Amino acid sequence: MKVAFYPGCVSKGACPELYVSAKIIAEPLGLELHELESAPCTGAGVLSEQNRELADALNGLTLAMAEAQGAELMTICSTCQGVLSDHNYHLKKDEARRDKANATIADQGFRYSGTTTVKHLLWMLFEDIGIERVERAIKRKLTGLKIAPFYGCYILRPSEALGLRERPERKTYLNRLIELLGAEAVEYRGATKCCGFPMLTFNRDKALAMGGNHILEAKDKGADLLVTPCPLCHLNLDGQQPDAARVLKKDIGVPIFHLPQLLGLAFGFEPEQLRLNHHVVPTTGALEKVELKV
Amino acid sequence: MQFTIEVGRFNPEGRYAETAVPGEPFPAPWNASPVRRYQTYTVELPQHAVVLDALIAIREYQDPSLAVRCACRSAICGSCAMWINGHANLACKSKLETFTMDGKTRVESPPSMPIIRDLVCDMKPFWDKHLAVKPWLENKEPLPPPDEEYRVPNAAMEELIQEVSCISCSACLMDCESFAVNPDFLGPQALAQAYRYVGDPRDAKTKERLGELSKAGGIWDCTHCFECVQQCPKGVAPLEQILKLRKLAVDAGFTNNPGTRHADAFADSVKHSGRLNELTLMPKSTGLFNIVGQLKTLPSAINMARAGKLPPLIHKAIPGVERIKKIFQRVGGRFK
Numbered sequence: 001m002k003v004a005f006y007p008g009c010v011s012k013g014a015c016p017e018l019y020v021s022a023k024i025i026a027e028p029l030g031l032e033l034h035e036l037e038s039a040p041c042t043g044a045g046v047l048s049e050q051n052r053e054l055a056d057a058l059n060g061l062t063l064a065m066a067e068a069q070g071a072e073l074m075t076i077c078s079t080c081q082g083v084l085s086d087h088n089y090h091l092k093k094d095e096a097r098r099d100k101a102n103a104t105i106a107d108q109g110f111r112y113s114g115t116t117t118v119k120h121l122l123w124m125l126f127e128d129i130g131i132e133r134v135e136r137a138i139k140r141k142l143t144g145l146k147i148a149p150f151y152g153c154y155i156l157r158p159s160e161a162l163g164l165r166e167r168p169e170r171k172t173y174l175n176r177l178i179e180l181l182g183a184e185a186v187e188y189r190g191a192t193k194c195c196g197f198p199m200l201t202f203n204r205d206k207a208l209a210m211g212g213n214h215i216l217e218a219k220d221k222g223a224d225l226l227v228t229p230c231p232l233c234h235l236n237l238d239g240q241q242p243d244a245a246r247v248l249k250k251d252i253g254v255p256i257f258h259l260p261q262l263l264g265l266a267f268g269f270e271p272e273q274l275r276l277n278h279h280v281v282p283t284t285g286a287l288e289k290v291e292l293k294v
Numbered sequence: 295m296q297f298t299i300e301v302g303r304f305n306p307e308g309r310y311a312e313t314a315v316p317g318e319p320f321p322a323p324w325n326a327s328p329v330r331r332y333q334t335y336t337v338e339l340p341q342h343a344v345v346l347d348a349l350i351a352i353r354e355y356q357d358p359s360l361a362v363r364c365a366c367r368s369a370i371c372g373s374c375a376m377w378i379n380g381h382a383n384l385a386c387k388s389k390l391e392t393f394t395m396d397g398k399t400r401v402e403s404p405p406s407m408p409i410i411r412d413l414v415c416d417m418k419p420f421w422d423k424h425l426a427v428k429p430w431l432e433n434k435e436p437l438p439p440p441d442e443e444y445r446v447p448n449a450a451m452e453e454l455i456q457e458v459s460c461i462s463c464s465a466c467l468m469d470c471e472s473f474a475v476n477p478d479f480l481g482p483q484a485l486a487q488a489y490r491y492v493g494d495p496r497d498a499k500t501k502e503r504l505g506e507l508s509k510a511g512g513i514w515d516c517t518h519c520f521e522c523v524q525q526c527p528k529g530v531a532p533l534e535q536i537l538k539l540r541k542l543a544v545d546a547g548f549t550n551n552p553g554t555r556h557a558d559a560f561a562d563s564v565k566h567s568g569r570l571n572e573l574t575l576m577p578k579s580t581g582l583f584n585i586v587g588q589l590k591t592l593p594s595a596i597n598m599a600r601a602g603k604l605p606p607l608i609h610k611a612i613p614g615v616e617r618i619k620k621i622f623q624r625v626g627g628r629f630k
Contacts, residue, residue, distance in 0.1 A: 009569040009570035009572070010570070012569070013569075013570065013571075013572045013573075013605035013606070014572045014603050014604065014605045015603065016602075016603075017603075037612065037613055038568070038613040038614040038617070039612070040564060040568045040569065040612065040618050041563075041564045041568065041569045041570050043560070043564065044560070044570070045518060046557050046560045046561075047557070047560065047561055047564065047629070049537045049540055049557065050540070050541055050544060050557050050561075050626055050628050050629065051542060051561075051625065051627050051629055052623040053625050054621070054622065054627065055630060057621050057625055058564070058618070058621060061621070062619075104489065104621055104624050104625055105621065107620060107624065108617045108620065108621070132476065152522070153518075153519040153520055153521075155426050156395070156520075157519070157520030157523065157524045158523050158524060159524060166545075183346050189380060193471055193519070193521075194471040194517050194518075194519035194521070196471075196475075196517060196520040198517050198519075199472065199515065199516075199517040199518075201552050201556050201564065201575075201576060201579035201580060202514045202515060202551075202552045202553055202556070203476065203510075203514075203515050204587075204590060204591070206472070206475045206476045206515070206519070208470075209475045210471060210474070210475045210517065213474075213475065216608070239427075239594060239597070239598050239603060240594050240599055242593070242594070243593060243594050275602075278601050278602040278603060279601055279603070280597045280598055280601045280603065
């Protein structure tokens with residue numbers, strides 16, 4: 001299945017392990033990735049806050065590029081998903097806004113007519129690839145692991161633009177996937193909460209406490225690791241975890257996996273191939289549970 | 295139809311361990327709360343019944359000791375906001391059928407607010423915040439003559455319909471992620487109300503208000519998680535109002551804060567390379583001359599570099615970046 005692949009800035013920046021693992025798992029899932037190399041950043045909500053017209057034009061450009069490829073746009077980041085969904089929702093619905101965005105990108109030879117579908121890899125697993133195909137690709141069941149799902153705000157809220165009204169089951173995909181891979185999904189309040197990353201530069205200690213609290217809650221409930229479809233959550237939960245532990249005056253030490261890394265493990269790839277040895281919080285403990293080493 | 299309700303009851307021997315206290319270590323809100331225990335009831339009600347119907351039926355016919363706060367029963371007074379299956383909702387607006395999960399509905403007082411008893415939380419934090427934004431008009435001089443009134447164009451008030459719809463139920467604050475770790479944060483309701491007065495053409499203190507709101511605890515302490523938009527039963531969409539305030543504050547010149555620096559650095563990076571430069575974003579947002587702030591971020595940067603998680607030192611632009619620059623110039627406005 002051909003998809004217009006939108007990796008997002010973070011997977012090409014501070015989370016290269018996400019980009020690498022997403023490309024590795026494409027083949028067993030039968031995904032043909034056509035990367036939108038010249039698509040700009042979504043603005044992560046930061047640009048639209050100060051200049052909505054600009055964010056409409058930039059995201060309109062990306063949506064137009066996918067439209068020209070005639071394929072669904074696939075993201076691997078909850079934040080990219082949220083922002084693109086939001087702009088797509090308004091550009092589809094509001095003709096005046098779409099015309100304005102089109103007037104801006106027309107100079108560059110692009111036009112968005114409003115037909116692109118934006119889907120996170122997590123949604124595609126259930127809605128396009130199909131769980132039968134995922135099941136067939138599994139070579140190593142993750143039995144014995146207790147995994148806490150961490151969705152990331154922008155893949156859940158606001159529900160209207162994300163199509164959760166029509167498809168409320170999207171709120172449960174991560175839990176279902178964990179079970180499908182043979183592991184146990186940990187139930188905890190933090191699963192759908194905010195990691196604190198958007199506030200990291202404004203109010204550092206509070207942002208760290210926010211993320212740290214969620215990991216500690218999952219740990220309390222027995223989680224060996226957290227899995228997230230959002231690299232920005234990963235930056236806060238993994239990258240900043242030692243600092244969060246210091247702020248909260250508690251030991252944390254819970255590894256955070258990207259969604260494609262977890263899939264990759266289940267599909268039989270080695271931890272090094274998925275760059276699981278390049279995390280701030282060592283993944284060793286969790287991997288040992290499924291008899292793997294890095 | 296039979297419904298099973300699991301109600302969070304007050305345990306008077308408990309402590310308020312779940313509420314953030316200024317100066318204290320951050321709370322661990324999941325702790326099996328010593329202030330509550332869960333009690334299960336079964337009620338027989340028609341299919342269309344709401345959660346509040348069940349709670350009233352329990353109180354009237356099964357357990358008169360259950361404390362629940364309610365008045366209008368029709369989503370107007372805002373007194374029955376509580377946690378239903380882990381999120382704030384009006385009990386009178388939530389149909390039992392929709393909210394039954396795994397055969398039951400769990401109802402409790404929100405963990406981020408102090409409990410008075412059972413389902414009745416202390417609204418003091420809410421009203422303190424509400425009052426802190428001075429939710430009244432500061433008259434513009436000259437005042438209209440005594441027998442006349444201010445004339446306001448319809449369009450100006452239409453802009454404020456969303457904010458005026460607020461019924462002060464506190465559902466947004468109950469689910470506010472920032473408030474859960476930062477008791478000083480003004481919170482979604484108060485900030486949405488602040489916009490209601492900032493956006494009112496009759497108010498004389500627009501600039502002063504924006505200045506106050508740009509300080510710590512104000513508009514930049516929101517974590518942008520959309521919980522308030524999701525939970526508001528009246529469509530106030532507080533986050534959207536907070537974002538409007540951010541823009542107005544920046545336009546009014548209140549730019550000496552990490553929020554504005556972050557937005558500017560973000561835009562600059564996208565404009566010149568088409569994508570985000572994570573390496574420069576954090577230091578620029580912190581403020582290049584903010585040595586203490588810079589030092590605070592250093593240990594994390596070192597940890598990430600050690601793990602091989604540092605963005606490439608040479609930031610590469612996307613192919614066709616000229617196109618992006620032209621879009622920035624053509625749209626104009628801030629970031630041009």
